[in-house]
Amino acid sequence: MAVYNPFSLQGKTILITGASSGIGRATAIECSRMGASLVVSDINAEGLQETISLLQESENIHRMIIANLANEEDIELLINGLDKLDGCVFSAGVGSTKVLPFYSKTELQRVFDINYFGPVLLTNLLVKKKLLAKSCSLVYISSIGGVHFFSPGNGIYGASKSALDSFVRFAAIELAPKHVRVNSVCPSRVETPLIKSVPISEKEVQIDKAKYLLKRYATPQEIALGCVYLLSDASSFMTGQSLILDGGRLLT
Amino acid sequence: MEINNFIEKFAEIFEDTDTSVFSAQTEYRNLDEYSSIIGLSIIGMVDEEYNVMLKGEDLRNATTIGDLFNIVKSKM
Numbered sequence: 001m002a003v004y005n006p007f008s009l010q011g012k013t014i015l016i017t018g019a020s021s022g023i024g025r026a027t028a029i030e031c032s033r034m035g036a037s038l039v040v041s042d043i044n045a046e047g048l049q050e051t052i053s054l055l056q057e058s059e060n061i062h063r064m065i066i067a068n069l070a071n072e073e074d075i076e077l078l079i080n081g082l083d084k085l086d087g088c089v090f091s092a093g094v095g096s097t098k099v100l101p102f103y104s105k106t107e108l109q110r111v112f113d114i115n116y117f118g119p120v121l122l123t124n125l126l127v128k129k130k131l132l133a134k135s136c137s138l139v140y141i142s143s144i145g146g147v148h149f150f151s152p153g154n155g156i157y158g159a160s161k162s163a164l165d166s167f168v169r170f171a172a173i174e175l176a177p178k179h180v181r182v183n184s185v186c187p188s189r190v191e192t193p194l195i196k197s198v199p200i201s202e203k204e205v206q207i208d209k210a211k212y213l214l215k216r217y218a219t220p221q222e223i224a225l226g227c228v229y230l231l232s233d234a235s236s237f238m239t240g241q242s243l244i245l246d247g248g249r250l251l252t
Numbered sequence: 253m254e255i256n257n258f259i260e261k262f263a264e265i266f267e268d269t270d271t272s273v274f275s276a277q278t279e280y281r282n283l284d285e286y287s288s289i290i291g292l293s294i295i296g297m298v299d300e301e302y303n304v305m306l307k308g309e310d311l312r313n314a315t316t317i318g319d320l321f322n323i324v325k326s327k328m
Contacts, residue, residue, distance in 0.1 A: 097295075098292075098296055099292045101293065102296030102300055152288060152289045200308045201307050
């Protein structure tokens with residue numbers, strides 16, 4: 001008798017963007033362990049190759065497509081390489097720490113291109129080209145920053161994630177008739193290359209971690225498992241919501 | 253890179269502290285107006301003016317504006 005597992009991704013094909021490192025890579029690994037066939041994408045070919053080598057070997061065929069989601073032609077290229085999807089995790093993202101006097105159009109454009117326009121335009125084409133299978137689940141990696149938590153220097157990044165988190169609700173409403181579910185995951189800080197780009201020291205990191213009820217940042221795997229839940233049939237009644245994974249940070 | 257120019261840009265970040273207060277010997281983190289937002293603004297100013305990305309640690313390792321000037325210089 002087959003083992004009862006409502007979190008299984010057996011038989012599902014899932015696209016993951018930003019899969020060369022961090023949350024995207026961890027999600028690809030966990031999805032492969034849960035039985036999914038994967039299409040992983042990123043701008044970083046080397047990292048992507050390494051991700052592929054870390055995926056659970058099975059009868060499933062995993063594929064990689066190199067694409068820069070800040071570039072519309074690359075989004076088209078990615079789309080043209082796809083067959084019907086049962087799930088998609090939009091994990092490609094960049095960080096930015098700047099206080100107001102140092103904002104620039106260039107920086108706003110760079111961050112919004114990757115964190116907001118990229119996933120929205122990719123979704124637009126996935127819908128238009130009818131690449132979403134019935135009961136497909138779309139998962140967007142948002143953040144508590146800009147959605148539930150506001151700190152100095154995080155305005156550009158936070159606003160891009162807030163825009164993305166808002167989009168999730170609109171997409172959930174419009175795609176519900178197609179039985180497509182749309183949700184976001186809002187992590188606090190996660191041990192990934194992205195947070196290393198923020199100009200804070202190791203000592204400041206220790207002080208910051210003390211503010212979490214669980215006294216640490218998340219591992220990428222812990223966020224990936226939230227994505228597995230949202231991709232799986234275990235979350236079949238959940239749409240238009242954010243899954244907050246913050247180690248209790250919002251309560252302190 | 254000249255220290256007087258650095259001090260001038262540094263002083264511009266502060267709203268309520270008189271510019272005459274700022275010199276290479278100023279212990280800037282002891283100024284009443286200093287805050288984490290001022291700290292982020294110093295990082296932003298140094299990035300914009302000198303193309304150097306400071307860390308919070310660099311700010312803490314510098315007691316005076318002159319110390320910070322030397323840290324920025326060493327990273328250029």
